[in-house]
Amino acid sequence: MRTHCLTFCSALTTHHTGEDDTAFPVLAAEFPDLRPVLEELRRDHVQVAALMRSLETLLSDDSPPDRDVRTELDTLSALLESHFTYEEKRIATALDSLPPSTWTTPTFLNP
Template structure:
């Protein structure tokens, strides 16, 4: 078996994928927040494009956290019971993030001003930075140290080529 295909290699790759997803979400949130600062429309409602980007970002972040709670976190809690307190904290963060996303979506529906949306996104950015850093620190090491296991066992998804 090629070293990159060993169980530990696959798990390290899963941890790396987690970090890559978080990096992409951070970039998208930064782009969204920068869009709120764009000149020409300050103080007025959000443009259709900016609203669409915001809705898309909110949906992507919600899918990511819902997937973690239903998949990876459940499996990690079964396999590594000592991680349960960490996973519970991360899931609690997911609920707070979901509340913020609902508030952002309500502001978009109400055609709120940029300042209101910006305040929610600034709070979201602070929470997510802390959340992502903590999750990466705690789960990357757990995935890398987990003995054996496949992507299908851990995340309910068969490995490529094993369908």
């Protein structure tokens, strides 16, 4: 479980860093009305990162997963579900409207 969780956390961190550093600035420039939405998504990224750090700490030893790990996983799962639903509803159309040449470093697509 530890290996799978840490691998997932690493991929998600790469994805969110790519969004924050690459996709969101492009969207903010092209669609200024989305700036509050992008800021909300960035705040989610900070919360997700904090939860993942907590999980990494809880999983740092070889003991079996305990109730704290399950609680953190449930919290992370709920936050990510909410985040992805909000993201899909609010920015997917804008992302789809941009030409591929807009992306110089699309790390958010391929973590």
